[in-house]
Amino acid sequence: MAESVTSAGELDTTGHSPRRWLWLLLGYLVAFGLIAVVWEGSKALFAIPDYKLPHLAQIAEAFFRPTPKGPTWLILIQDALYTAFEAFVGFTIGSVSGFLIAALFQRYVHVRRGFMPYVIASQTVPIIAVAPMIVVGTGSLGAPPWLSKSIIAAYLTFFPVVINVLRGLESVDRDALLLMRSYAATDNQIFRLLRLPASVPYLFTALKIAATASIIGAIIGELPVGSTRGIGVQIVVGSQYNTFNPGFLWATIIVAALLGMIAYGMVALAERRIVRWKRPES
């Protein structure tokens, strides 16, 4: 993370001195203030209608507007939790299976040679477009509604985990590998003692990508007609009622954004706890 963005000759104390923190904090406060000023200023200056850009107060008001089922913010949090649950199930399935597949690819070169090009190609290809079909298909089979969203989230988690974990498993020091071989270590021992630890930083790089991707996947899965719960549904509702309640659409999107950031932050936090020996660049 804390890469030194040095210009020539300048000493970079990678950032924990209190003075630096104070400057950054000040910068953020100024930035947020600026955003608010630009937001309200351009609204007044260009007479932007509420349905395009509501007042910040309107967004805040939308959060606290009462509904038959409780205040709006409570409803939104419940929907966000539902989406988080869908994403978490998918994230877990996707990362576990991704890890296992990567280990398989590492061990069996032929399997890897056959499948790896497709794993890589899947990153450059918009296969996420199958999302509506997964939703419709599993729905018609009578599966619980969250399952299709979890499948999409698992799909988005799977590929970055395979690619990064494989890279990590292969990233072992050549000398260490030769040393273990010379002591007649078995493949399993080499895997457990050498490759597994080497792969963990790479795994977390993938998991951070996947954390947000799984939330996106769950939200995309909630878009097709027929979904009833989740923050994606609320976004669609918000866009339909935007002219009546212009703050609400923004409120739903703010909650979705926070959800993504919290998911990312939780993985980043776990990484700090677990990976103490090597920080990969983010």
Add this chain to the structure above:
Amino acid sequence: MAASDAPLPENGPTRQAFWNRPWVAPLLVFVLVLASWELLVMIFQPPTFLLPSPSLIWQSLAGQFLALMGYGFNTFMEALGGFVIGCGLGLLTAMLVARSKWLSDLLLPFAIASNSVPIVAMAPIAIVWFGIGPWSKVAIVAVMCFFPTMVSTVRGLTSASPDAIALMNSYAASNWQIFTKLRVPSALPFVFNALKICTAVSMIGAIVAEFFGGAVNYLGIYIKTQASILKTPDAWAAIVVACFYGLAFYFAIVLLERWLMPWHRHREQH
């Protein structure tokens, strides 16, 4: 590899060499997967809307090939427009930001944090702003491409070794010379990494943004509509087309990279 003194095989490639060629195993997998897919569908006969057979998808694709390629082209143009705007602004912003350490310290965390924001979810706002037509998709794609390009470019521009900068300074090189002769070349690999990621991001962004609404002659809306009326083979055919455009876009950028960075080709890792 130190194998220069190894004798060359005399009778051309052996049987072993054939199986080790890089395209053999993937091709085998491709054929096997398609064949077993077709076979499984034949045996278990799941409803067509659930899992159509490859031959059925092929029929659908062949039957409306030109129309689908047209839809794909419309979606691709949205993706390309957003890609050009987003990556272009990302590059420009990065050049400005990289000049000041304070500014990049302030802005980079925001730009990195934006990775964790599901930007496609903002498509409804883009539709409110730019209408239901292609421009709302262009806008979303542009936002999605902006941040990764900016972050990578700032990293690239600041990746030149301080020694090299000091050397150029000692030869009284101007700031412009240092920029064009040192910072830009050392930034190019970072920039192209971002651009390659953005090709995928832009196609995905355009299609997913179309899920929120738009005209029928675009891939995302076509897929969503056909899926909802259970015409799954049509939707799969559209996805094949989307993959085609995605891959073509990706390889176009790879070609551009090879053309602009001929020195980099030999150093590529994988």
